[in-house]
Amino acid sequence: MTQLKQQACEACSSDAPRVSDAEKAELQKDVPDWEVVTLDGEEQLRHAFKFRNFAEAQTFTNKVADLAEAENHHPAILLEWGKVTVRWWTHKIGGLHKNDFIMAARTDEAYKAMQ
Numbered sequence: 323m324t325q326l327k328q329q330a331c332e333a334c335s336s337d338a339p340r341v342s343d344a345e346k347a348e349l350q351k352d353v354p355d356w357e358v359v360t361l362d363g364e365e366q367l368r369h370a371f372k373f374r375n376f377a378e379a380q381t382f383t384n385k386v387a388d389l390a391e392a393e394n395h396h397p398a399i400l401l402e403w404g405k406v407t408v409r410w411w412t413h414k415i416g417g418l419h420k421n422d423f424i425m426a427a428r429t430d431e432a433y434k435a436m437q
């Protein structure tokens with residue numbers, strides 16, 4: 323089975339199904355550091371990444387932004403001194419799609435590459 327981080331996002335339409343609870347449980351195994359939160363009624367994946375300073379946090383933020391643009395799938399990113407909080411969800415379906423788990427795995431990979 324191809325690892326999540328190696329998979330590309332699929333084109334997602336507004337009638338795409340959200341992941342089921344069973345799919346969510348399975349996919350979460352590949353991104354164990356991410357929590358599922360519900361904000362404004364929409365399920366999202368969220369994780370806070372720690373850094374030694376603002377400049378490193380900024381570099382990571384830009385790497386995640388580049389990943390997002392390349393896949394046309396975009397997160398919410400909060401950039402703070404020493405910390406970047408990333409949230410992935412699919413706006414057009416108002417919840418979680420497999421794409422969000424793929425991008426969370428890719429985000430983890432970008433972080434690991436900076437350590």
Ligand SMILES: C[C@H](O)[C@H](O)[C@H]1CNC2=NC(N)=NC(=O)C2=N1
Nearest residue numbers: 394395396397411412413414415
């Ligand atoms: C028009 C554009 O392709 C769409 O709005 C894309 C852009 N990036 C996106 N990102 C996310 N996270 N969810 C979306 O539904 C989404 N849709």
